[in-house]
Amino acid sequence: MNKMEAEFSNLVKAFRKRHMGKGPAKITTTFCKCWAICEMEGNLSPVEKFIASASDGKQMVRAARTEMVKMMYRQHHPVEMEELLGAKFVDLFVDIDIDKDLGMSIFVFDRDIEMKFKPIE
DSSP states (O other): OOHHHHHHHHHHHHHHHHHHSOOOSEEEEEEETTEEEEEEEOOOOHHHHHHHTSTTHHHHHHHHHHHHHHHHHHHSOOHHHHHHHTSOEEEEEEEEETTTTEEEEEEEESSOHHHHTOOOO
């Protein structure tokens, strides 16, 4: 993970903490073409873990969490991310594995951020 990917991870964590009350414990970001792919560990709150222990709880938490995250980015446009990358936010794809407490978010931007921030070798 290069410096810009690390900075993007910090923005994602701060954004989620500000708008959801809790951010992931760990985020790893990889830029690939126009995508910022974030792998997140430690997403669930104690209440979500409790709900997930019920018979239909896992699916309920997964559905609520993925929709909530997408809605959050629609309601609160990620301006800080756009400013950091110099690219316009276009879309977001989200999923989470409740059992492993691992989440994935793929942020789609309007230009190739991988080439823009590729480390010089």
